[in-house]
Amino acid sequence: GAGVSQTPSNKVTEKGKYVELRCDPISGHTALYWYRQSLGQGPEFLIYFQGTGAADDSGLPNDRFFAVRPEGSVSTLKIQRTERGDSAVYLCASSRQGGRGGGGEQFFGPGTRLTVL
């Protein structure tokens, strides 16, 4: 596709449930990033993939959060035992090569708005 796409655009779930959020990066981009944006805040880094591997997962808040990118393209962010505090917009971004400094220009998807009731 022409840009980064994310599905679903909105997700409402109940506390304690499991959710998966999907990201389709720009074709050919080796680097993929997940961010979380809470209301009134800037995006907060969660995890960075270079190819299939998680090169930096230092931003994941706890072990309920996990992400995969098995074929080096699509990525899935998984949240177990969701809590109300997980409610936020989850943003995905990709860049051509990644690396230090944020990998140059990152292209962002429209985000998935997660609401935990």
Added chain:
Amino acid sequence: AQSVTQPDIHITVSEGASLELRCNYSYGATPYLFWYVQSPGQGLQLLLKYFSGDTLVQGIKGFEAEFKRSQSSFNLRKPSVHWSDAAEYFCAVGTDNNNDMRFGAGTRLTVKP
């Protein structure tokens, strides 16, 4: 600790007026600096970036920003604002010590007719 500060939460300007959005950062390493714009329901769009070289950077939509190392600032400017510029603006910083970008809290711009 590394941080990015956007001192103004909300700014209102009249259409046609000039604009300056402030951004200050606190990093020990050489910064890579970015400004992004986010419209409602839209993804973040890059306006401009600074990696090295000329400290005055031109971006899309008539925006420019100036890197001032002595002031640890990277303020965004536009000489004449259009109603379509109303959005949320984020300053972001990357460094050689990190793989990610760190974002400020954002400045919401309202444009009066």
